Amino acid sequence: MALEKNVKSVLLLHGPNLQLLGSREPEIYGTATLLDHVATVRTAVEKLGWVLADAQSNSEADLVAAIHDARQNHAAIIINPGAFTHYSWAIHDALSAYNGPIVEVHLSQPLRRESWRHVSVIAPLAIGTIAGFGAAGYELAVAGLSHYFQSQH
Numbered sequence: 001m002a003l004e005k006n007v008k009s010v011l012l013l014h015g016p017n018l019q020l021l022g023s024r025e026p027e028i029y030g031t032a033t034l035l036d037h038v039a040t041v042r043t044a045v046e047k048l049g050w051v052l053a054d055a056q057s058n059s060e061a062d063l064v065a066a067i068h069d070a071r072q073n074h075a076a077i078i079i080n081p082g083a084f085t086h087y088s089w090a091i092h093d094a095l096s097a098y099n100g101p102i103v104e105v106h107l108s109q110p111l112r113r114e115s116w117r118h119v120s121v122i123a124p125l126a127i128g129t130i131a132g133f134g135a136a137g138y139e140l141a142v143a144g145l146s147h148y149f150q151s152q153h
């Protein structure tokens with residue numbers, strides 16, 4: 001990585017339908033937009049002296065490609081995979097080949113919802129999953145990563 005040793009680049013990924021946040025089922029997902037969440041994560045990451053890259057896609061292929069790219073370019077991934085959480089073995093396998101810490105985030109708590117949301121094929125690859133705290137979950141994800149990296153020293 002071309003970055004200075006202690007400057008970590010974090011990749012924030014969002015899966016399908018999450019570009020609609022703010023207007024999509026606000027009673028479940030809240031009123032903050034995707035841009036709001038990205039700004040929250042950017043602020044939290046920059047407070048730590050790290051940098052943020054972000055992407056949203058409705059396409060599994062785009063997300064897989066972004067995860068492949070992260071192998072060389074990002075020290076950690078925060079991912080809200082949307083519905084891909086529950087069945088995308090392609091995203092699972094891409095994350096499995098990733099060499100840094102992964103944090104899974106959900107605005108809602110999938111375990112309180114329909115039974116098909118109770119399975120996450122991503123969770124076994126994550127150092128932690130944050131779900132059910134709405135927008136606050138993104139700051140918690142960055143805090144979790146910060147603790148993780150401190151504990152590595």
Ligand code: DQA
Pocket residue numbers: 016017018080081082083084085105106107108109110117
């Ligand atoms: C979600 C939960 C998923 O079950 C759902 O498909 C989403 C959003 C969340 O943030 O709560 O699209 O990942």
